[in-house]
Amino acid sequence: MLFRLIWLVVFLILAAASANWLMSKPGQMQFEWLDWRIEIRSSLAVFLLVVLCVLLVFADRLWRRLVTLPGWLGRNIKQRRSAAGHKALTLGLMAVSAGEAGEAKRQATRAQRLLNAPQLTDLLSAQAANLAGDLRAAERYFRSLTKTQDTAFLGHIGLARLAQEKNSPDEALRAARRALSLKPKSVMAAAQVLHLEAALGNWSAAAPALEVMIAAKDHLGSENDTPHACRRQKVALAYLQAKSFFDGVRGERVPGFISEKEAARQLRLALATDPGFWPATVLLGDYYLQSGQRRKAAKAFETGFCALPHALLSDRLKQVWNITEGAFVAKLIKLAGNASHAHTVEAETLAAKAALAAGLEGEARRLLDGIVEVKRDVMTWQLLARIAEIAEDKTAAAAALRAAGGAIRPRGWQCQTCHVMSADWHSHCYSCNGFATLEWQRPDHLTPMGLVGDRTADNL
Numbered sequence: 001m002l003f004r005l006i007w008l009v010v011f012l013i014l015a016a017a018s019a020n021w022l023m024s025k026p027g028q029m030q031f032e033w034l035d036w037r038i039e040i041r042s043s044l045a046v047f048l049l050v051v052l053c054v055l056l057v058f059a060d061r062l063w064r065r066l067v068t069l070p071g072w073l074g075r076n077i078k079q080r081r082s083a084a085g086h087k088a089l090t091l092g093l094m095a096v097s098a099g100e101a102g103e104a105k106r107q108a109t110r111a112q113r114l115l116n117a118p119q120l121t122d123l124l125s126a127q128a129a130n131l132a133g134d135l136r137a138a139e140r141y142f143r144s145l146t147k148t149q150d151t152a153f154l155g156h157i158g159l160a161r162l163a164q165e166k167n168s169p170d171e172a173l174r175a176a177r178r179a180l181s182l183k184p185k186s187v188m189a190a191a192q193v194l195h196l197e198a199a200l201g202n203w204s205a206a207a208p209a210l211e212v213m214i215a216a217k218d219h220l221g222s223e224n225d226t227p228h229a230c231r232r233q234k235v236a237l238a239y240l241q242a243k244s245f246f247d248g249v250r251g252e253r254v255p256g257f258i259s260e261k262e263a264a265r266q267l268r269l270a271l272a273t274d275p276g277f278w279p280a281t282v283l284l285g286d287y288y289l290q291s292g293q294r295r296k297a298a299k300a301f302e303t304g305f306c307a308l309p310h311a312l313l314s315d316r317l318k319q320v321w322n323i324t325e326g327a328f329v330a331k332l333i334k335l336a337g338n339a340s341h342a343h344t345v346e347a348e349t350l351a352a353k354a355a356l357a358a359g360l361e362g363e364a365r366r367l368l369d370g371i372v373e374v375k376r377d378v379m380t381w382q383l384l385a386r387i388a389e390i391a392e393d394k395t396a397a398a399a400a401l402r403a404a405g406g407a408i409r410p411r412g413w414q415c416q417t418c419h420v421m422s423a424d425w426h427s428h429c430y431s432c433n434g435f436a437t438l439e440w441q442r443p444d445h446l447t448p449m450g451l452v453g454d455r456t457a458d459n460l
């Protein structure tokens, strides 16, 4: 403002000075045109010339503004419509996130009327319809997406999700497979295919999808698809493929089922990925035993026992070694010494259990006493109580049982998603239906409500 005022004062001073200078200069100008003759002072002529120039500039500006007025008005209206449309779109999306179906639908209609962006407004309409329970509108939208090359992938992914919501696994699988065929490296599509194939029990068909997920560097899927979960799923798929063969389809030429050689290879693959997955050890060892490969069976059970000691494995070892009770106990104690560091206590407890079963209480006591108290689990204390009972030491037996009540819980199959415990291993969690979520571990984040048929202690 101050700058403008200064400029105006300077301009007036310069104009006055110029006018004064012109007035002080005498002179006349004369024009003759047709029958006209004009005589004026030179200073007045200069003044009139300046006024004429100013008028010309003003007229030019006015003309330009008049010519561009309709376009300017049109642009202004368009901008206002676009702003109102975007506002409706934003409000509609906010209503969707807040779960307000009616408001979302109202804003979607408004956005559709104001904006010329069908992919955006249709998405809002589909979301609003979905929220209001109208799955058909959402399906129409995703189908329209599948028709354009750029959006076809997302369209199929959306259709697969909708089909899952409608509980149509076959339809969902078809859509997910199409999405994966469009983007063969997509983790999102591969995860959908994996979980859908697994839900239908198509283990060998699920395996390639899992490979895509493992090969991907960034895991954008759910928490169930982290690299650790992928490893667990790999073990489960290999084991399940082999199990489907050994469970009764042996020899049958059914598409999707594998050969005996392939079944054994899958079990070895599962154990190479996770040597502690004892159901695979039991299945592989039993297969070797049945096909007369006793030495291979012994090796499989011994490796499995060292990786993760389990009562079933020590039972199998007794069978496969085929030696006297005393020799078996001695050999098992020696093997327990080779168990992985994290599982030494469990291996020694199982060796003590075998010693007790063979009537070698002294040996069992020696082994159990060697385990420090803080590391003793329920089974360790129960065995100590049993030994005290045999020695008719009621006080020591009662103390051991009391200690067992507060000791570390034995391992069981625990779901990594919902933390529910399960007595046996299943491909899918009985509680949350997650695929390959069970892990053999000591109970973690467990509430009493979460225990499903706690037969784990019996298994041990």
Ligand SMILES: [Zn+2]
Binding pocket: 415, 416, 417, 418, 419, 420, 429, 430, 431, 432, 433, 434, 437
């Ligand atoms: Zn679960």
